[in-house]
Amino acid sequence: MKYKTIIYIAALILSAIATAAGARADILYVRDMGAEKHIFRVSDSGGAETQLTFNNDTTLKRVYNLYPSISADKTRISYASYRVYDDEGLRLWREWNGEQFYPREEFYIYFYSYFPSRTYYTRHKSLNWNIYLTDLKTMRETKISNFLWQELRPQFMPRGSDMLYMLKAEKSYFLLKGGRSGKSFKQITLSDNQALDPQISPNSRYIVYYSFRNWNYDLYKMRMAKLPRDRVETRLTKTTYVSELHPRWSPDGNSVIYLANMPDTKPGSTFYDLCIYYMDTENSTCLTNGENVNADMVFSPDGAKIAFTSSRGGKRVLYTINKDGSGRKRITSSSYNVIYPVWSPDGQSLAYLRKKGAGNWTLYTSGATGKNKKKASKKKAFPSTIVWF
Numbered sequence: 001m002k003y004k005t006i007i008y009i010a011a012l013i014l015s016a017i018a019t020a021a022g023a024r025a026d027i028l029y030v031r032d033m034g035a036e037k038h039i040f041r042v043s044d045s046g047g048a049e050t051q052l053t054f055n056n057d058t059t060l061k062r063v064y065n066l067y068p069s070i071s072a073d074k075t076r077i078s079y080a081s082y083r084v085y086d087d088e089g090l091r092l093w094r095e096w097n098g099e100q101f102y103p104r105e106e107f108y109i110y111f112y113s114y115f116p117s118r119t120y121y122t123r124h125k126s127l128n129w130n131i132y133l134t135d136l137k138t139m140r141e142t143k144i145s146n147f148l149w150q151e152l153r154p155q156f157m158p159r160g161s162d163m164l165y166m167l168k169a170e171k172s173y174f175l176l177k178g179g180r181s182g183k184s185f186k187q188i189t190l191s192d193n194q195a196l197d198p199q200i201s202p203n204s205r206y207i208v209y210y211s212f213r214n215w216n217y218d219l220y221k222m223r224m225a226k227l228p229r230d231r232v233e234t235r236l237t238k239t240t241y242v243s244e245l246h247p248r249w250s251p252d253g254n255s256v257i258y259l260a261n262m263p264d265t266k267p268g269s270t271f272y273d274l275c276i277y278y279m280d281t282e283n284s285t286c287l288t289n290g291e292n293v294n295a296d297m298v299f300s301p302d303g304a305k306i307a308f309t310s311s312r313g314g315k316r317v318l319y320t321i322n323k324d325g326s327g328r329k330r331i332t333s334s335s336y337n338v339i340y341p342v343w344s345p346d347g348q349s350l351a352y353l354r355k356k357g358a359g360n361w362t363l364y365t366s367g368a369t370g371k372n373k374k375k376a377s378k379k380k381a382f383p384s385t386i387v388w389f
Contacts, residue, residue, distance in 0.1 A: 025043075025044055025344055025345055025346075025388050025389055026041050026042060026043050026044065026388070026389035027041070027042055027043075027044055027351050027363065027365075027376060027386055027387070027388055027389060028040070028041055028052070028068045028070065028077065028386060028387040028388075028389055029042070029068075029353070029363050029377065029381055029384070029386040029387075030065065030066055030068070030381065030382040030384040030386075031049075031377075031379050031380065031381060031382065032360070032361070032380045032381060032382040035061065035062045035063075036055055036062070036063050036064075037063070037064040037065055037066060037382045037384070038051055038052070038053045038054065038055075038063075038065055039051075039052045039053045039065050039068050039077065039079060040052065040377075040379075041389060042363070042376055042377050043376070044344065044349060044351065044365045044374075044376055044388075045365075045374065045376070046374065046375065046376050046377065046378075049377060049379070052077060052134060052136070052139075053065045053079070053132075053134060053141070054141075057085075059085050059086050060083055060084070060085055060086075061084050061085065061086045062082075062083065062084035063081060063082070063083045063084075064081065064082040064083075064382075065079050065080075065081045065132070066079060066080050066081070066082075066382070066384040066385075067079055067080045067152070067153055067154065067384055067385050068384075068385065068386075068387050069154050069155045069156050069163070069387065070156065070387050070389060071156045071161070072156060072158060072159070074136070074389065075135065075136050075137055076133055076134065076135055076136060076156075077133070077134050077136065078131060078132065078133045078134075078144075078154040078155075078156065078163055078165075079131070079132055079134075079154065080129045080130070080131060080132075080151065080152050080153065080154060080165075081129065081130055081131075081132045082128070082129050083130075128147070128148060128149060128150055128151065129150045129151050129152055130143055130145050130146065130147075130151050131143075131144050131145040131151050131154045131163075131165050131178070132144065133163075144163075144178055144179070145165070145176075145178060145185065147167060147169075149167055149168055149169040150167070150168040150169075151165055151166070151167055151168075151176075152165065152166045152167075152168065153165060153166050153197070153198075155198075155199075155200060157177075157200055157204045158200060158201075158202055158203070158204050159203070159204040160204065161179065162177055162178065162179050163177070163178055163179075164176070164177050164188070164198060164200055164207065165178065166195070166196075166197075166198060172194065173194050173195050173196050174187060174188075174189050174195060175187070175188040175189045175195050175198050175207065175209070176188060188207070188222070188224070188231065189222070194211045194212045194213070195209045195211055195220075196209055196210050196211060196212075196245075197209055197210060197245070197246050197247070197295075199247055199248060199249055199256075200224075200249075201249055201253045202249060202251055202252070202253045203253055204224065205223065205224055206221055206222065206223055206224060206253075207221070207222050207224060208220065208221050208222075208236070208247040208249065208256055209222075209247065210244060210245050210246065210247060210258070216239070216240065216241070216242075216243065217243035217244060217245055218235055218236070218237045218238065218239070218244055219235075219236040219237045219244045219247050219256070219258060219277065220233055220234065220235055220236060221233070221234045221236055222234070236256075236277055236282075237260075237277065237284065239260075242260055242261060243260065243261050243272075244258050244259070244260045244275070245258060245259045245260070245272070245295065246258055246259050246295040246297075247277075248297060248298060248299065249299070250299050250303045250323075251299055251301060251302065251303040252303055253279070254278065254279050254280060255276055255277060255278045255279060255323075256276070256277050256279075257274060257275065257276050257277075257287075257297055257299065257306060258274075258275055258276075258277065259272035259273070259274065259275070259293055259295060259297075260272060260273060260275045260286065261273075271290075271292050272292065272293050272295075273286045273287075273288045273289060273290065273291055273293055274286065274287045274288045274291065274293045274297055274306070274308055274321075275287065276323065285325070287306070287321055287324075287325040288308075288310070288321075288325075290312065291310045291312050292310055292311045292312045293308050293309070293310050293311075294308070294309045294310070294311060294316060294339075296308070296309055296339055296340050296341060297309075298341060298342055298343060299323075299343075300320075300343045300347045300368075301343055301345060301346070301347045302347055303323065304322065304323055305320050305321065305322055305323065305327075305347075305368070306320065306321050306322075306323065307319070307320050307331075307341040307342075307343060307350055308320075308321070308341070309338050309339065309341065313334050314334075315334050315335070315336065315337050316337045316338050316339060317330060317331075317332055317333070317334050317336075317338065318330075318331040318332040318338040318341055318350070318352060319331060320350075320368065329369065329370065330370065331350065331366060331369075331370040332352075332354065332366075332370070332373075335356060336354050336355065336356050337354070337355045337356075338352050338353065338354050339352065339353050339361075339383060340352060340353055340383075340384070340385050340386055342385075342386055342387065342388060343368075343388070344365075344388050345388055347368065348367065348368055349365055349366065349367055349368060350365065350366055350367075350368060351363065351364070351365045351376065351386055351388065352364055352365075352366075352386070353381050353383060353386065360380040360381070361380065361381040361382065361383055362375060362377065362378075362379075362380070362381055363375070363376045363377040363379075363381050363386065364376060
């Protein structure tokens, strides 16, 4: 633990030196290390990298630490983690005839027949995605959730120390709010309403998400209140045969961008355009037409521009566009696939993961106009969200 703390303090000193030399900020990304995927911190101008998550458990054979989120005070990171623990008895049983069991067969064997103690415990530890938190001052990791389902996409509340994450239970999705200690949690959505891809408003008072009801995906907004009766839910979009997905708040909280398959496409199509919904007028409009936009669009810090990727030509190409639909600008070449773009805090740069053909994903940065493209890391990245520090 002391060694990790020394590493982090050294990283802070190096970061301060880099900032004095003209670097703007650092970036958190997930490095692909084979059986392990860990979160690293690197300057947007490249250079030395600092590892922020580790594997200190000798029984842990595989760990994926993905979807990092950083607290408002920059002292903690949360992430979803999938971990596989070793069990020799379990391995021998699964391979007793040289063939793997089907998942349903495994389920009944594990829970109703064999290995009722150790394997049951180990299997449960290995089954799930759980939410973890690392204190960047002490480098201490804490598991803050322990459900036997899939817990995904943690995000810190813009105000306060709590975080929100999504719980997948069978075919249902729920929103939960938890604290840093992991000793308590609060279920935000109580009914089986398929609350997907939740996003906290900049003032922490509302959440938006999309939900499948009456054979249609629509956007919903819910008030964040302590008592369930005060959590008023409002349906934002009321279309038929048009699916609205993946809402993202504007920095001022007055609008959300989202994806929609337009009426001139086949109902249920996966071909989506970028649209915007205004909270004050309750009106929406689409900013693209036939673009096949992907679900990684993001507002600039001042809310004036939007970065998004389009697969219209087959490759995922990065573009920016003004909030009113004007000023469309291509940032990357069609020779590459680009995912998870994110704006720098000053809005002057973009960071993203880039890959050519069957090559590796790599972390890149560029100016907001597409100039000054740089490889921020020479290491192999894993396709997970990235965060400016």
